[in-house]
Amino acid sequence: xxxxxxxxxxxxxxxxxxxxxxxxxxxxxxxxxxxxxxxxxxxxxxxxxxxxxxxxxxxxxxxxxxxxxxxxxxxxxxxxxxxxxxxxxxxxxxxxxxxxxxxxxxxxxxxxxxxxxxxxxxxxxxxxxxxxxxxxxxxxxxxxxxxxxxxxxxxxxxxxxxxxxxxxxxxxxxxxxxxxxxxxxxxxxxxxxxxxxxxxxxxxxxxxxxxxxxxxxxxxxxxxxxxxxxxxxxxxxxxxxxxxxxxxxxxxxxxxxxxxxxxxxxxxxxxxxxxxxxxxxxxxxxxxxxxxxxxxxxxxxxxxxxxxxxxxxxxxxxxxxxxxxxx
Amino acid sequence: xxxxxxxxxxxxxxxxxxxxxxxxxxxxxxxxxxxxxxxxxxxxxxxxxxxxxxxxxxxxxxxxxxxxxxxxxxxxxxxxxxxxxxxxxxxxxxxxxxxxxxxxxxxxxxxxxxxxxxxxxxxxxxxxxxxxxxxxxxxxxxxxxxxxxxxxxxxxxxxxxxxxxxxxxxxxxxxxxxxxxxxxxxxxxxxxxxxxxxxxxxxxxxxxxxxxxxxxxxxxxxxxxxxxxxxxxxxxxxxxxxxxxxxxxxxxxxxxxxxxxxxxxxxxxxxxxxxxxxxxxxxxxxxxxxxxxxxxxxxxxxxxxxxxxxxxxxxxxxxxxxxxxxx
DNA sequence: CTGAAAGCGCTTACAG
DNA sequence: CTGAAAGCGCTTACAG
Numbered sequence: 164x165x166x167x168x169x170x171x172x173x174x175x176x177x178x179x180x181x182x183x184x185x186x187x188x189x190x191x192x193x194x195x196x197x198x199x200x201x202x203x204x205x206x207x208x209x210x211x212x213x214x215x216x217x218x219x220x221x222x223x224x225x226x227x228x229x230x231x232x233x234x235x236x237x238x239x240x241x242x243x244x245x246x247x248x249x250x251x252x253x254x255x256x257x258x259x260x261x262x263x264x265x266x267x268x269x270x271x272x273x274x275x276x277x278x279x280x281x282x283x284x285x286x287x288x289x290x291x292x293x294x295x296x297x298x299x300x301x302x303x304x305x306x307x308x309x310x311x312x313x314x315x316x317x318x319x320x321x322x323x324x325x326x327x328x329x330x331x332x333x334x335x336x337x338x339x340x341x342x343x344x345x346x347x348x349x350x351x352x353x354x355x356x357x358x359x360x361x362x363x364x365x366x367x368x369x370x371x372x373x374x375x376x377x378x379x380x381x382x383x384x385x386x387x388x389x390x391x392x393x394x395x396x397x398x399x400x401x402x403x404x405x406x407x408x409x410x411x412x413x414x415x416x417x418x419x420x421x422x423x424x425x426x427x428x429x430x431x432x433x434x435x436x437x438x439x440x441x442x443x444x445x446x447x448x449x450x451x452x453x454x455x456x457x458x459x460x461x462x463x464x465x466x467x468x469x470x471x472x473x474x475x476x477x478x479x480x481x482x483x484x485x486x487x488x489x490x
Numbered sequence: 491x492x493x494x495x496x497x498x499x500x501x502x503x504x505x506x507x508x509x510x511x512x513x514x515x516x517x518x519x520x521x522x523x524x525x526x527x528x529x530x531x532x533x534x535x536x537x538x539x540x541x542x543x544x545x546x547x548x549x550x551x552x553x554x555x556x557x558x559x560x561x562x563x564x565x566x567x568x569x570x571x572x573x574x575x576x577x578x579x580x581x582x583x584x585x586x587x588x589x590x591x592x593x594x595x596x597x598x599x600x601x602x603x604x605x606x607x608x609x610x611x612x613x614x615x616x617x618x619x620x621x622x623x624x625x626x627x628x629x630x631x632x633x634x635x636x637x638x639x640x641x642x643x644x645x646x647x648x649x650x651x652x653x654x655x656x657x658x659x660x661x662x663x664x665x666x667x668x669x670x671x672x673x674x675x676x677x678x679x680x681x682x683x684x685x686x687x688x689x690x691x692x693x694x695x696x697x698x699x700x701x702x703x704x705x706x707x708x709x710x711x712x713x714x715x716x717x718x719x720x721x722x723x724x725x726x727x728x729x730x731x732x733x734x735x736x737x738x739x740x741x742x743x744x745x746x747x748x749x750x751x752x753x754x755x756x757x758x759x760x761x762x763x764x765x766x767x768x769x770x771x772x773x774x775x776x777x778x779x780x781x782x783x784x785x786x787x788x789x790x791x792x793x794x795x796x797x798x799x800x801x802x803x804x805x806x807x808x809x810x811x812x813x814x815x816x817x
Numbered sequence: 818c819t820g821a822a823a824g825c826g827c828t829t830a831c832a833g
Numbered sequence: 834c835t836g837a838a839a840g841c842g843c844t845t846a847c848a849g
Contacts, residue, residue: 165627178836183828194834209602213549214826216540219839242559245586254600257584259572268493273581275536300492373822379761413764434706435762438738494842505820510844519818545825620843 166206175202186210199315216278225461226274226282228267230349231309232380234405235284236431236450242282243454251462253280262348262377264289275300281461285346286310287474296472300301302464306457308350309474312347313453316460318453318475322351323358325446326400329428331363332444332481333398336489337367338426342396344385344406346377352402355430371396375406389424390417397426398487404431407443427486430479439483449477456469493533496634502529504733506765508587513537524729526726536551543605552788553609555594555603558584558677558705561732562760563777564612567633570581571610573788578789580607589675589704591616600757602627608788612639623799633784635677643787645802648686649678652773656755659771660809661814663816665753666695669723669734670714673704679729682757686727688715702733709736710743717744717752724753726745731758747784754813768812776804807812 170401172179175198185191185199202208216222229237238480241257248255256277260266267290274282281302286294291310293304305317310454326343333341343359346352356372356407375385382401389395390413401407407429410419421423433446457476499506502525511520512526529535543549554571556564568584575582583604587593593616601609610630613621618637621630632644653670660668670686673679683699690697702712709728716722716739728734734756736746746752748768759774783802790797 168828180828180836180838181834182834187828190834193713195835211544211605211826212603213540213543213605214841215828217538217843218826218828220828220841222540233822238559238565242586250822259569272536276539278538278540356784390820408761408765415765434735435765436744438735438762439765440767480745492842495844496842505824507820508818509838511819516845517818522819538842541825542844543825544827545842545844546827547844607838690844 166208167209168208170206171199171202174206175199191328192430199281200375201385207291210474219364220231221281224256224279224299225255225458226258226270226277226279226284228258228260228282228284228286229273230260230262230285230287231405231435232257233378234403234431236307236404236448239450240454244292244458247455247458251458262287269278271299271440274340281465283457283461285349288350288353289348291350302461303462304457304464306453307448310350312474313472316464317472318456318460318477319351320446320448321455321476321478322354323361326355326358326363327365327431328479328481329400329444329446330359330366332483333426333428335402336369336426336487338398338452338487339489340371340396340397341368342389343400343401343402344373344382344389344410345372345374345402346406347374348377356403363377365427375407377403377404379409379412382406383412384409387408387413387416390414390419397490399425399427401427401429403446404429404433404436407431407436407445411439411443421486422488422490426488426490428472432480432482437484439486441488444460444484444487445482447480447482493535495535495537498526498529498531498535499721502526514653522791545758547605549605549607550608551583551587552580552785553583553597553604553606553611553628555587555597555601555609555611555613557587557589557612557614558732559584559759560705561730563634563731563746563775564761566777567781571808572578574782574785587614589614598626608628608695610784610788612676615677615680616675618677618734629788629795631791633696633780635686635791637677640799643800644793644804645787645804646678647773647775647780647782648805649795650688652757652808653682653685654689654692655725655780655806655808656771656773657678657686657693659728659810660753660755660814661693661695663753665725665814665817666699667721667723668695668725668727669716670697670699670727670729671709671716671737672701672729673733675704676699679704681731685742704733704737705731706732706736709733710739711736713737714740714743717746723816724751726752727751728754728756730773731756731760731763731772734763734772736759738766738770748813749817753815753817757805759809764811765815768815771811771814772809772811773806775806779804 258270309317345356360370375381428444436443564749636644671681687697702708755771763770
């Protein structure tokens with residue numbers, strides 16, 4: 164019922180090999196190529212990609228495993244990855260782990276079964292540590308998060324510097340009791356926390372960091388608890404855009420005006436952070452660059468498997484807005 | 491180099507047929523099944539999905555083609571679709587058309603080449619009109635948008651009723667010069683517009699609708715122009731969440747206080763709409779339900795190909811907030 | 818329940 | 834440049 168390459172060959176009066184070559188980049192005379200193209204149009208032939216992948220042993224597929232697709236940061240990175248992939252004639256399989264190690268293992272297994280060419284992956288800390296180089300059949304580029312040095316290529320933000328910039332700014336504005344709520348699952352949140360603590364130390368201030376799941380609900384709960392305590396912080400730093408939203412919610416619930424009673428700063432320059440009044444001070448990540456660099460690292464790795472491992476560190480941009488004004 | 495089913499068979503001392511049956515749901519004795527499972531563990535065997543799909547002629551794959559992945563509405567629907575799909579043992583290929591007819595055609599062709607089991611699709615109006623039933627090799631369920639009656643199963647919002655609810659509310663609040671900016675590419679935006687116009691008529695008011703691309707930038711420009719005119723509307727309805735954001739931006743730029751100088755209402759209850767002060771009045775769509783219903787329609791269609799075409803119409807929920815308060 | 822064999826729809830050495 | 838033939842890695846009638 165479905166039309167196959169044999170039907171096209173018959174219609175064009177050539178062999179299936181010639182049809183295959185005409186559709187690919189094989190050497191075919193112009194005359195036969197035109198006959199084949201006409202036959203393809205006449206029959207409505209569409210190649211079967213499963214067959215092509217099986218036979219050619221090339222899936223032209225890259226896997227993209229992100230930690231939370233609800234996080235616009237990952238949506239934006241995905242778009243950049245997909246643009247670069249399609250430009251190179253590759254498709255991408257997008258998977259979402261919800262920061263869950265089991266689902267990470269599941270999707271990594273799926274990638275093997277799909278025989279992907281390579282994977283771009285934002286792993287949890289646990290998985291990043293456990294994942295040894297060479298244990299998978301394809302190269303892996305870590306994104307947003309890194310693992311043990313030298314294990315995998317990666318592209319990450321200069322997290323410590325970004326956190327420090329936020330602390331420096333808050334201190335310059337006159338804040339001293341600056342708290343931080345950081346995600347509990349990623350190396351990146353750890354680095355942001357370390358950067359925060361180091362910067363606080365440099366200013367002779369006492370760091371006060373807490374951790375929770377890197378989503379809006381958990382951050383709202385955590386920030387809500389903290390802000391209801393005596394000696395609550397007068398400024399709060401959150402380690403991603405979802406958590407920042409949770410903190411805004413918590414402040415609203417407690418009727419704490421921003422920045423009157425609480426200064427707020429965090430990561431990811433999502434459109435809504437500018438829409439609030441006052442806007443939120445954030446670190447903007449070069450999302451398109453992150454995705455493009457990841458694909459580029461992956462292609463380089465495919466070309467030169469034995470090349471030394473590379474880590475690309477990109478700088479964030481500090482976007483100052485009203486939420487951190489002097490009280 | 492890569493371990494195949496033959497290696498497992500050899501290691502387990504059985505035929506490849508038995509390995510295949512043990513991994514699938516074929517009839518195998520418990521003893522052999524255990525031998526096979528041990529051999530799979532020992533060899534680290536992972537089935538090749540391309541081969542499996544080719545041979546079994548069942549890809550267990552559904553295609554999900556959305557119009558704009560930056561729109562959180564589609565992200566949310568995607569999650570629901572994926573949950574339902576994975577529960578049924580199917581994977582999903584997610585594609586993003588950016589409301590572009592050429593990319594729609596491209597992805598539809600890709601779906602044919604992938605030999606997908608079925609497709610869930612949010613088409614532009616142009617494509618919805620052109621897409622005749624039965625012209626594709628797989629069933630299609632339309633989502634968020636519908637086409638000519640009777641062509642494809644679909645699940646949509648009761649768009650006209652939702653728009654009317656917004657108009658009724660604004661009129662009740664005392665607004666009369668109520669304008670609307672609606673997306674130019676989808677049947678859904680058309681229906682929202684029609685619902686708006688009908689409701690205005692019912693109230694004896696003059697409708698004033700404009701159209702633009704259904705994204706933030708275009709809506710910001712369109713609303714900005716309109717709001718700078720003499721006789722500008724005192725209330726504005728936008729046909730999706732992205733456009734609503736654009737309108738907020740435009741009002742900010744023109745220093746028009748909401749709702750003091752401009753009342754604002756629209757579609758999609760995105761988290762940020764509640765965070766603004768005042769919050770935005772919106773129609774909340776049952777996103778999870780939309781995704782789940784689409785999968786359900788698709789499965790039913792696969793089971794009963796000749797069943798009459800069904801259209802599931804879901805109701806929105808009106809969320810009243812400060813942006814439409816009496817001026 | 819089990820195995821030998823055919824074949825899914827392609828691509829690609831191998832000859833010519 | 835072109836074709837006949839082999840084979841990618843599986844699954845599934847067909848026998849037994």
